[in-house]
Amino acid sequence: MAANHDVRVARAFHDATTHTAASVRTSGHTLEWDIKPFPFKVYTDLPAIPLPRQFDPVELDTLRALDPDVRLESGPLTLDRLAALLYLGAGVTRKKTYPRGGEVLFRAAASTGALYQTEVYVAVGNVPDVPPGLYHFCPGDFTLRRLREGDVRPALAEAAAEPDVARRAATIILSALFWRNTWKYQARGWRHLYWDSGTMLANVTAAAHGLGLAPRLLVGFVDADVNRLLGIDAEHEAALELVEIGPVGSAAPARDTVDEIRHDVVPLSSAQVDYPALREIQGASVLATPADVVAWRKAVPPARRRSPSTLVSLPAALTDAGRGLGDTIQHRGSSRRFTHASLTAVELATTLWWSTRPVAADVPSGLVDVFLIVNAVDGVLSGAYRYWRQEHALELIRAGEFRRESAYLCLEQPLGGDAAAALYFLAPLDALLAAYGNRGYRLANLEAGLIGGRAYLTAYARHFGASGLTFYDREVVKFFAPASAGLDAIFVTALGRAARPSW
Ligand SMILES: Cc1cc2nc3c(=O)[nH]c(=O)nc-3n(C[C@H](O)[C@H](O)[C@H](O)COP(=O)(O)O)c2cc1C
Structure with a gap:
């Protein structure tokens, strides 16, 4: 397996998975419905622990939940708050039944193709009424299942090279089950792992902030150690990101070893297709030791470009949306059709501002540039x-x-x-790879997903629509030339007036 610094892997993967007009017409890929992956991970040998269904509605205004400067009094991480956080991050918020049969349980956060490959685990240390341990969250029956007994925070802290993890009340761990997405999207699905977990993290960080849990995102960790802790097989599922939450207490004593665990789960489908290119880029972007994690975090990001002297000013962003975060997420849904009606300049400015505010994390933000095509925004000339x-x-x-x-x-x-x-996220990919190795490619996709997810929240808070979109990679870069020199296309989010109000 190539090492993180061998960045030919990320560059080759990116180039090999670009969409072109020819590639989409000749791919020949068809959806095999009889092996469509099951949308929930269900452990069959562990008792389900129901989560309370009456929980904090997170009434804090959506925009204040996105504002890193809003300081909220932090309280204990209660079971009630944990349930609210899991629901607003990954819960089932609505069900759609199709006339010809079949139903989809839609979730709090958008996800490519409604395939929901992002899984959620919680390392619990200090949550009243929840014994310390490692838990898996199942949105299907809104339960936790305990995978490990005892406090795993010291082991997680070591794997994340972050002593605070052993002292914070809990840490959320997001992973992805590759096949759930590659079933439809093949190897390009690897990019979706990071777009979709970024979209989910937009909800998780905003909700945790709104609950006074002071979330902090960690993208650096020893992959093999976290995967081992979760008991997952890295050929099929991998940890993607961690989020520390809750108050800081005293650290639990370290345990010597992390035993191997293997629990039985309901199979995703009767057969799976392997995409070696996906496993290669995931494997070539791992960090091997805590010392590697520390060194990786110290990388110097690419220098920020200087803005040109002539800029078109935007109105100040609103600071209150008039809609609480919990309500926004409950009613969020991707717009399936937009009218050509315009947005106001304030709506656009509010979305751009709040979706790009930094999130507390172990790596800097601002690695991705936001380009846009304006079609209909009052007071803003149409253009690129x-x-x-x-x-x-x-x-x-x-x-x-x-x-x-x-x-x-x-x-x-x-x-x-x-x-x-339409917001087009572009990143200086080669410069990011030079700074962060192949894991810099994870960062670019993740930050774009996070911005897209925050754009969703801003739009729905203000009662207009949004949808993530995929794209023709090279055509996007060409369209924004010459301003896009040295950049690669990463992700797109469209904004507009939905033809039908969201659910
Ligand atoms: C990263 C990302 C990419 C997406 N790409 C597309 C797309 O190319 N076309 C599309 O119609 N919808 C796209 N969507 C919307 C999803 O299809 C939608 O989120 C999913 O069906 C779940 O529905 P919901 O968002 O209404 O809950 C995308 C969503 C995300 C998060």
């Missing part, structure tokens, strides 16, 4: 722009009517052209 987050202003790249082009760039999906504005 780049958003400068520190200046909170737009750089005009090219004025013009680009609905047709935007739909084309978004893999010929009408949503991209019907949107009032």
